[in-house]
Amino acid sequence: MASIALASILALAAGSPALHAQPGAAPNAELITARNAQEAELQKIADVHRSVMMPMRDGTRLMTDIYVPKGRTGGVPLILSKTPYNMNWWDVRTGAPRDVSAVLTAIKRGYAYALQNERGHFFSEGEYDILGPPVTDGQDAIEWFAKQAWSNGRVGLIGCSSTAEYQMAVAGTRPKGLAAMIPQGFGAGVGRVGGWYEQGNWYRGGAVQMLFITWLYGEQNTQRPQFPASTSQEDLTRLRKAFDLAWGAPRVDWAEALWHLPMQDIMKAVDGPRGVYADKMPVATGGEMIRRTPNDPRWYKGGLYNDSMPFDTPALWFMSWYDVSVGPNIAMWQHAMKVASPEVAKQQYAVIAPVAHCSYTRATENTVVGDRSVGDARLDYDALTYGWFDTFLKGEKTGLLDTLPRIRYYTMGSNEWKSSDVWPPRGTTPTTWYLTSSGSANTMNGTGALVPKLPARAQRDTFSYDPMKPVTSYGGNVCCTGTAIQAGSFDQRVRETRSDILVYTSEPLKEGIEVSGPISVTLYVGSDAKDTDFTVKLIDVDTEGRAWNLDETIQRMRYHTGYDKPETRMEPGKVYKATLGPLNTSNYFKAGHRVRIEVSSSNFPRFDRNLNTGGDNYSETTGVTAHNIVFHGGKTPSSVTLPIVRTTKK
Numbered sequence: 064m065a066s067i068a069l070a071s072i073l074a075l076a077a078g079s080p081a082l083h084a085q086p087g088a089a090p091n092a093e094l095i096t097a098r099n100a101q102e103a104e105l106q107k108i109a110d111v112h113r114s115v116m117m118p119m120r121d122g123t124r125l126m127t128d129i130y131v132p133k134g135r136t137g138g139v140p141l142i143l144s145k146t147p148y149n150m151n152w153w154d155v156r157t158g159a160p161r162d163v164s165a166v167l168t169a170i171k172r173g174y175a176y177a178l179q180n181e182r183g184h185f186f187s188e189g190e191y192d193i194l195g196p197p198v199t200d201g202q203d204a205i206e207w208f209a210k211q212a213w214s215n216g217r218v219g220l221i222g223c224s225s226t227a228e229y230q231m232a233v234a235g236t237r238p239k240g241l242a243a244m245i246p247q248g249f250g251a252g253v254g255r256v257g258g259w260y261e262q263g264n265w266y267r268g269g270a271v272q273m274l275f276i277t278w279l280y281g282e283q284n285t286q287r288p289q290f291p292a293s294t295s296q297e298d299l300t301r302l303r304k305a306f307d308l309a310w311g312a313p314r315v316d317w318a319e320a321l322w323h324l325p326m327q328d329i330m331k332a333v334d335g336p337r338g339v340y341a342d343k344m345p346v347a348t349g350g351e352m353i354r355r356t357p358n359d360p361r362w363y364k365g366g367l368y369n370d371s372m373p374f375d376t377p378a379l380w381f382m383s384w385y386d387v388s389v390g391p392n393i394a395m396w397q398h399a400m401k402v403a404s405p406e407v408a409k410q411q412y413a414v415i416a417p418v419a420h421c422s423y424t425r426a427t428e429n430t431v432v433g434d435r436s437v438g439d440a441r442l443d444y445d446a447l448t449y450g451w452f453d454t455f456l457k458g459e460k461t462g463l464l465d466t467l468p469r470i471r472y473y474t475m476g477s478n479e480w481k482s483s484d485v486w487p488p489r490g491t492t493p494t495t496w497y498l499t500s501s502g503s504a505n506t507m508n509g510t511g512a513l514v515p516k517l518p519a520r521a522q523r524d525t526f527s528y529d530p531m532k533p534v535t536s537y538g539g540n541v542c543c544t545g546t547a548i549q550a551g552s553f554d555q556r557v558r559e560t561r562s563d564i565l566v567y568t569s570e571p572l573k574e575g576i577e578v579s580g581p582i583s584v585t586l587y588v589g590s591d592a593k594d595t596d597f598t599v600k601l602i603d604v605d606t607e608g609r610a611w612n613l614d615e616t617i618q619r620m621r622y623h624t625g626y627d628k629p630e631t632r633m634e635p636g637k638v639y640k641a642t643l644g645p646l647n648t649s650n651y652f653k654a655g656h657r658v659r660i661e662v663s664s665s666n667f668p669r670f671d672r673n674l675n676t677g678g679d680n681y682s683e684t685t686g687v688t689a690h691n692i693v694f695h696g697g698k699t700p701s702s703v704t705l706p707i708v709r710t711t712k713k
Contacts, residue, residue: 095159101167102160108133109170110213113152114186114299117179119203124292126186126299127179127204128152131213132170138215140242140456141175141208145201146226147282149185150178151307152300172449173457175213179204181229183285185308186299188292191285192339193352194229194252194263194366201233201366209240217242217456221448223381223421224542225282228252228263231368231395234376243455245448247381248421248542249395250388251275254367257394259644260357260626263367264388268644269357269619269626270596271671271681274387274543276329276340277317281310283338310336317545321668324684327353353681357626368395375403377410379451384475384614385419385432385550387542390581390647393486396470410455410464413486414447415472415649416440419550420542433538433551435611438478442471474577475613476603476651487580491706498567498586498660498695498702500524507559507610511567513658513703521697526563526663528595530672530686533665534564539615547668555602555610555661565662565693568604575653580706581645584616586662587699588639592689593632593677594621598666601646601703602659610659614646617670621677632677638694660703664691 105111109130116124128150132139144150154161169176182200183191205218218240220230227246231253234241246252251264264272287308290299315333323332327341341353355361363369378399382392393413400411416423417430417437426440450463468482483489496513498504504511504524511524538553559566584599597620601613621629623641633639652658665672674686695701 123189196365205238220244223247235372269622317547435552518696528664533667536669577708579649587694592675604657
């Protein structure tokens with residue numbers, strides 16, 4: 064069962080709205096009483112050091128709250144959560160302390176606990192850039208903690224989303240004292256790893272993942288009140304009861320706002336704050352994000368991890384199938400095992416849950432992700448979390464590593480947790496199915512099919528892609544888009560009546576198959592546009608005809624041969640081979656189900672619209688309609704390769 068303790072860690076580290084009263088709502092007396100009781104208990108069992116302004120090597124000071132067990136004998140280890148989110152100890156809207164159950168749990172288990180705001184956020188000094196560069200801030204903080212008189216010299220990192228994403232790059236600096244880490248939903252910290260050039264979830268296949276625009280709206284606010292450097296720790300702690308410096312951002316209907324063109328002006332159009340998204344920023348911090356190409360050297364100036372950096376820290380990696388970046392996450396875990404020292408390489412473990420971003424502890428006896436039920440996906444995360452830290456921060460013989468599989472993953476469809484010592488699982492057989500049709504795969508009612516044998520006859524399917532009328536996203540592997548998209552699995556038939564979606568479906572399966580691992584897609588395509596995109600979704604069609612999306616990907620054609628030298632334009636009449644970045648899942652297709660592939664040229668606003676002009680896309684306001692072709696059969700074997708683990712009757 065998912066633990067309350069880890070749920071509290073995730074919520075506290077992520078600045079969860081669950082910890083706040085709704086604007087204008089009357090304070091909840093029961094909540095205030097409970098929070099005051101927590102605070103009183105905390106004061107009894109911990110030495111509380113709030114509003115410590117920790118100095119970095121350049122003199123910038125970061126706001127830090129530190130809690131150390133009372134009555135300790137000898138040094139104690141520290142659990143650190145470094146975050147861009149609001150970590151103020153006081154909830155100014157309820158007039159009560161915030162939930163500190165995560166801190167209480169850590170203290171009772173013999174750990175010190177600390178929260179620290181990234182540079183340029185809230186009470187922390189300096190200018191903010193994504194992932195809190197310079198990366199030396201994390202190194203400085205860890206080494207500062209390890210030297211404290213109450214410390215045993217060991218620090219562990221924990222957090223989900225932006226409280227996890229900085230961890231890899233900081234570990235790459237090899238700070239003295241870093242003993243273990245538990246990154247969760249950490250994809251936006253992965254820059255270039257294992258063939259992925261996402262640059263922290265900014266790109267996928269060269270297309271912009273628009274989730275960052277909505278996220279930055281609330282996070283890049285560098286204009287904020289600041290108190291004099293002479294303000295005492297006591298005064299700062301008291302002032303935080305009245306000023307938490309959180310930006311009360313007006314609510315935005317992102318389902319409408321993300322349509323604005325040019326894309327570089329979306330933040331201005333919603334009266335959002337100036338910052339790293341599109342405004343001029345110091346080159347030393349990488350400059351504005353919207354103008355960076357996938358392999359722009361500016362990506363390597365900040366806090367993203369890339370595969371030229373070392374990694375040698377024991378890590379327990381948490382991922383989820385309906386998160387935005389399970390592919391890069393898996394690649395990062397595999398990369399860590401490859402580059403770490405032999406001993407630490409054996410101390411890299413992974414868990415992949417069937418949930419959305421940072422929703423591990425929300426799994427229930429009947430876990431529903433989107434509209435799809437995936438069964439009882441609960442797991443004892445508390446036992447994993449503290450078993451891990453007890454092993455590496457306290458040096459205890461917990462026995463955890465004797466029983467922990469290298470990777471524990473959840474297979475949807477059969478709805479069960481499984482274990483493996485490698486990924487994809489042993490016995491996996493890559494099996495290629497080919498796209499075919501009689502020339503009219505448009506819509507789910509067309510003639511598109513997936514077949515196990517390459518058709519000898521070459522055929523083609525055509526469709527028109529108008530960027531002013533894109534295929535709109537419905538569910539998916541995404542996060543952080545506000546009202547624009549709900550993550551998860553939904554019946555895609557509501558979109559599959561569009562003529563600009565090609566649908567290829569297998570015959571009903573005679574026996575069930577488990578598909579676990581990376582799914583590669585190769586398309587032979589053409590277009591009369593200078594540049595365009597091709598999108599793919601992998602779908603499980605059940606016996607009632609419901610089409611459940613599993614994963615999705617995209618390829619911007621200017622980058623189809625790589626990200627170093629993009630092609631300037633496509634040529635009409637030319638056939639291009641495009642290998643799309645792999646999809647990833649673990650799904651059991653039951654007997655009677657069918658495997659389906661959707662192909663189109665848009666999945667908006669999951670990804671930005673290609674305006675098809677061949678221009679920079681972010682500064683343009685007018686697009687052109689592309690007439691796109693998917694070739695299949697004969698010498699143009701468009702295909703999907705599935706990692707089939709085994710074929711069994713169920």
